[in-house]
Amino acid sequence: MRRVLVSGASRGIGRAVASIFAEHGDRVAVHYGANADAAEQTLKGLPGSGHIMVAGDLRDPNATRAIAETAVRELGGIDVLVNNAAVAPSAATRHAIADVDYAQWQQVWRQMIDVNLLGAANLTYAVTRHLMDRGSPGSIVNIGSRGAFRGEPDFPAYAAGKAALHAFGQSMAVTLAPHGISVTSVAPGFVGTERQETKLTGPEGDTVRAQSPFGRVGTPDEVAAAVFYLASAQAQWASGAVLDLNGASYLRT
Numbered sequence: 001m002r003r004v005l006v007s008g009a010s011r012g013i014g015r016a017v018a019s020i021f022a023e024h025g026d027r028v029a030v031h032y033g034a035n036a037d038a039a040e041q042t043l044k045g046l047p048g049s050g051h052i053m054v055a056g057d058l059r060d061p062n063a064t065r066a067i068a069e070t071a072v073r074e075l076g077g078i079d080v081l082v083n084n085a086a087v088a089p090s091a092a093t094r095h096a097i098a099d100v101d102y103a104q105w106q107q108v109w110r111q112m113i114d115v116n117l118l119g120a121a122n123l124t125y126a127v128t129r130h131l132m133d134r135g136s137p138g139s140i141v142n143i144g145s146r147g148a149f150r151g152e153p154d155f156p157a158y159a160a161g162k163a164a165l166h167a168f169g170q171s172m173a174v175t176l177a178p179h180g181i182s183v184t185s186v187a188p189g190f191v192g193t194e195r196q197e198t199k200l201t202g203p204e205g206d207t208v209r210a211q212s213p214f215g216r217v218g219t220p221d222e223v224a225a226a227v228f229y230l231a232s233a234q235a236q237w238a239s240g241a242v243l244d245l246n247g248a249s250y251l252r253t
């Protein structure tokens, strides 16, 4: 039994990640930002017992450290961290350079970098120091994005933050290997989460599905399965990897 902290587990990919660990007998800290009702739904759906919920705004470094402290206290420790929470592309965060004014440009950059990069870096700090203090091995898996490689013309801060998250993970993989801690990232393409429902059922749906030669989008369960593998002891040798999960929609060299 491992103790697993999943950031942003109130819905979507984070919920699927929380579920797969719980299905395998692990205990999960379901982290959320603002949506307590949705996090409660995640928690209720988890098989097994001993799971907890923990709130905290990842834009706030003190709140971020408190998330890790709460999970350590209530689970009795953390063995696996999944950095999943993010401010994702949406109509509200679109910031194509030609279309937004300077104030909007700065606001979205700040929000995306604060949560998607600095939030993950600060949570990694807190969990890593806990593992080091215990002298225990562990795993950290970051949820990155295909956008880091392919570019996101309408969401440049998102792509830049995810590229930085991949690079951060690789630096940590090197520095934490002597401590028995593996650090990996996954880079999903389009995933059919609740958040993407309107896009997938609307006029753009077919175009999105056609990005992959499989003619479909990925599922949260497919991402969760990869995260579960990367967090396992058998995957220690994958440390430093950034795993593409995009149905051959974008092949990087």
Ligand SMILES: NC(=O)c1ccc[n+]([C@@H]2O[C@H](COP(=O)([O-])OP(=O)(O)OC[C@H]3O[C@@H](n4cnc5c(N)ncnc54)[C@H](OP(=O)(O)O)[C@@H]3O)[C@@H](O)[C@H]2O)c1
Pocket: 007, 008, 009, 010, 011, 012, 013, 014, 031, 032, 033, 034, 035, 036, 056, 057, 058, 059, 083, 084, 085, 086, 087, 088, 115, 143, 144, 145, 146, 187, 188, 189, 190, 191, 192, 193, 194, 195, 196
């Ligand atoms: N879905 C895709 O197509 C896709 C593709 C590639 C990569 N990804 C990546 O996969 C991950 C999950 O995506 P998703 O589609 O499942 O996202 P989502 O449905 O938008 O969920 C995002 C999660 O992050 C949390 N969060 C957002 N801002 C936060 C903040 N300031 N403080 C604390 N928590 C915060 C949210 O919590 P609350 O709602 O409780 O505030 C929520 O649980 C993200 O890293 C995303 O970039 C997704």
